[in-house]
Amino acid sequence: VLRVSSPAVYVGPAADREIADAVRAGGGTVVASPADADAIVWRGGPEQADELAQALSPRVRWVQLHSAGIERWLATGLVDDGRVWTSAAGAYSEVVAEHALTLVLAGLRRLHEAARSTSWDASLHGRSLRGATVAVVGAGGIGRALISMLAPLRARAVAVTRSGRRVPGAAESIANDRLAEVWPRADVVVLAAPATAETRHLLDAAALAALPSHAWVVNVARGSLVDTDALVRALAHGSIAGAALDVTEPEPLPDDHPLWREPRALITPHTANPPGAMEAALAERVRENVARFRDGRELLGVVELARGY
Amino acid sequence: VLRVSSPAVYVGPAADREIADAVRAGGGTVVASPADADAIVWRGGPEQADELAQALSPRVRWVQLHSAGIERWLATGLVDDGRVWTSAAGAYSEVVAEHALTLVLAGLRRLHEAARSTSWDASLHGRSLRGATVAVVGAGGIGRALISMLAPLRARAVAVTRSGRRVPGAAESIANDRLAEVWPRADVVVLAAPATAETRHLLDAAALAALPSHAWVVNVARGSLVDTDALVRALAHGSIAGAALDVTEPEPLPDDHPLWREPRALITPHTANPPGAMEAALAERVRENVARFRDGRELLGVVELARGY
Numbered sequence: 062v063l064r065v066s067s068p069a070v071y072v073g074p075a076a077d078r079e080i081a082d083a084v085r086a087g088g089g090t091v092v093a094s095p096a097d098a099d100a101i102v103w104r105g106g107p108e109q110a111d112e113l114a115q116a117l118s119p120r121v122r123w124v125q126l127h128s129a130g131i132e133r134w135l136a137t138g139l140v141d142d143g144r145v146w147t148s149a150a151g152a153y154s155e156v157v158a159e160h161a162l163t164l165v166l167a168g169l170r171r172l173h174e175a176a177r178s179t180s181w182d183a184s185l186h187g188r189s190l191r192g193a194t195v196a197v198v199g200a201g202g203i204g205r206a207l208i209s210m211l212a213p214l215r216a217r218a219v220a221v222t223r224s225g226r227r228v229p230g231a232a233e234s235i236a237n238d239r240l241a242e243v244w245p246r247a248d249v250v251v252l253a254a255p256a257t258a259e260t261r262h263l264l265d266a267a268a269l270a271a272l273p274s275h276a277w278v279v280n281v282a283r284g285s286l287v288d289t290d291a292l293v294r295a296l297a298h299g300s301i302a303g304a305a306l307d308v309t310e311p312e313p314l315p316d317d318h319p320l321w322r323e324p325r326a327l328i329t330p331h332t333a334n335p336p337g338a339m340e341a342a343l344a345e346r347v348r349e350n351v352a353r354f355r356d357g358r359e360l361l362g363v364v365e366l367a368r369g370y
Numbered sequence: 371v372l373r374v375s376s377p378a379v380y381v382g383p384a385a386d387r388e389i390a391d392a393v394r395a396g397g398g399t400v401v402a403s404p405a406d407a408d409a410i411v412w413r414g415g416p417e418q419a420d421e422l423a424q425a426l427s428p429r430v431r432w433v434q435l436h437s438a439g440i441e442r443w444l445a446t447g448l449v450d451d452g453r454v455w456t457s458a459a460g461a462y463s464e465v466v467a468e469h470a471l472t473l474v475l476a477g478l479r480r481l482h483e484a485a486r487s488t489s490w491d492a493s494l495h496g497r498s499l500r501g502a503t504v505a506v507v508g509a510g511g512i513g514r515a516l517i518s519m520l521a522p523l524r525a526r527a528v529a530v531t532r533s534g535r536r537v538p539g540a541a542e543s544i545a546n547d548r549l550a551e552v553w554p555r556a557d558v559v560v561l562a563a564p565a566t567a568e569t570r571h572l573l574d575a576a577a578l579a580a581l582p583s584h585a586w587v588v589n590v591a592r593g594s595l596v597d598t599d600a601l602v603r604a605l606a607h608g609s610i611a612g613a614a615l616d617v618t619e620p621e622p623l624p625d626d627h628p629l630w631r632e633p634r635a636l637i638t639p640h641t642a643n644p645p646g647a648m649e650a651a652l653a654e655r656v657r658e659n660v661a662r663f664r665d666g667r668e669l670l671g672v673v674e675l676a677r678g679y
Binding site for chain 1: 464465468469471472473476479481482483484485486488489490491492494495496497498499500501514515518519521522523524596621622623624627630631636637638639640641644645646647650651
């Protein structure tokens with residue numbers, strides 16, 4: 062067990078006031094040189110791996126990285142050094158879930174149309190999320206956070222996972238091989254599953270055809286989960302009410318893409334985790350992990366090489 | 371105490387399937403003639419008061435109206451007849467609060483700009499509500515429902531009421547004579563107070579000047595709470611980040627009003643309580659009140675003539 066009662070922490074590659082404050086809030090002290098550090102919080106990317114390698118003095122026992130995914134860090138070979146490494150996995154889930162909720166509500170309430178409107182049209186009213194069935198595809202950190210946000214809005218969450226395991230807060234939990242049963246009764250579909258071979262084009266022409274005509278599709282996962290051409294057709298024909306997408310395929314969406322001219326579409330440019338929120342969430346994670354390091358409790362986001370994340 | 375163990379309910383002026391289902395779900399039976407009714411659920415407005423007057427057979431002991439405000443019903447003189455009358459007061463609060471939340475999130479996340487955008491601009495990222503201070507002016511049904519919706523988003527609600535009484539779920543509760551202390555630290559202001567002489571132009575030029583430049587203003591109450599001319603100037607100068615308004619002064623907002631051309635504004639045409647949601651909320655209220663009538667419990671929304679609502 063790692064435990065350093067008054068941990069000395071180096072923040073690199075450059076000083077960062079918010080992170081330094083978080084280190085102190087967690088009970089650590091910020092040191093000016095990595096040679097004096099028990100731990101390093103590294104704000105740089107894998108392209109600065111050499112710089113980090115130089116900072117890894119023998120005293121350093123724990124390294125906190127700032128990204129949630131670390132595939133590119135694993136490729137540097139640096140992580141396999143016997144120290145404890147932590148990623149920010151899970152730290153940004155709630156911020157992304159908040160964006161998903163924003164897109165769900167904006168779609169149902171027709172804010173995309175209101176934003177484009179230049180006159181008072183009382184017929185431009187949307188629908189309430191109250192009592193609506195929201196299929197949340199993927200129940201990792203983002204999906205679970207979204208389900209908790211739906212509770213006071215009295216929406217009915219159907220959690221869809223690989224295993225169909227029971228997801229806390231969901232009215233129903235089902236396995237993704239039964240998705241065909243979910244589409245016809247989904248008022249809203251939120252895609253929050255990882256991009257894998259299995260989830261590629263999970264929302265395809267058949268799925269879109271099975272959705273009710275008032276349904277909204279929200280994607281905060283990866284563009285590959287949606288068959289974009291099929292979606293463009295479904296929107297043009299009005300076979301669903303709309304799509305709010307923070308991620309697309311292709312991404313970025315080119316200027317001449319039909320989705321830019323589709324009145325039923327609302328696109329945000331992969332901004333579910335905006336820079337300011339990312340900083341704040343990382344600071345929160347650093348504070349928590351420094352406190353855990355000090356108390357000898359298990360750190361959050363420990364990288365396990367065998368799993369690859 | 372009113373108590374009818376198996377209440378016969380007439381729904382008028384026309385049959386309504388959703389309301390009839392609600393009557394049955396509450397333990398009542400739906401009768402075809404008001405002469406056989408213990409209670410009436412009336413979907414008509416005060417302009418149909420004569421029709422209702424005819425339906426009020428001696429057996430009828432309770433009348434449920436469908437509107438939340440009943441000023442115009444009181445003017446008909448019909449309500450003062452010794453029967454129990456109930457309005458739908460409070461039934462629509464959660465639906466309106468949901469719209470307020472939608473506008474808050476849409477503003478912070480810059481969805482109004484995303485909706486108007488026709489190309490991928492990664493710099494078009496907004497902010498998270500997480501950790502933000504939301505001043506909720508008015509803590510009636512709408513304000514309290516909004517505060518409960520903010521909790522899982524980890525925003526910090528400051529409830530502002532006339533008395534400053536402690537509001538459940540709010541991080542702070544303060545009296546509206548101390549609003550000047552709230553403006554400088556409000557990331558978002560949500561207006562959810564009734565329109566009275568006291569709240570008229572509550573958000574005026576001085577209040578707008580005291581808000582941080584990143585602040586958003588959301589109004590789901592009444593247009594009169596905001597000095598519209600001062601708001602137009604504040605938006606034009608960028609002294610606040612934006613305003614999302616479901617109600618305006620004047621209302622409807624005329625076609626040539628500068629707010630239609632203001633990039634920092636998002637207008638919805640008084641649709642916080644959209645027709646479909648209104649139906650569902652009324653049905654829920656009818657079900658609940660029929661069950662209470664059957665059990666001899668106090669009905670929700672009993673009109674008290676002395677108070678005028």
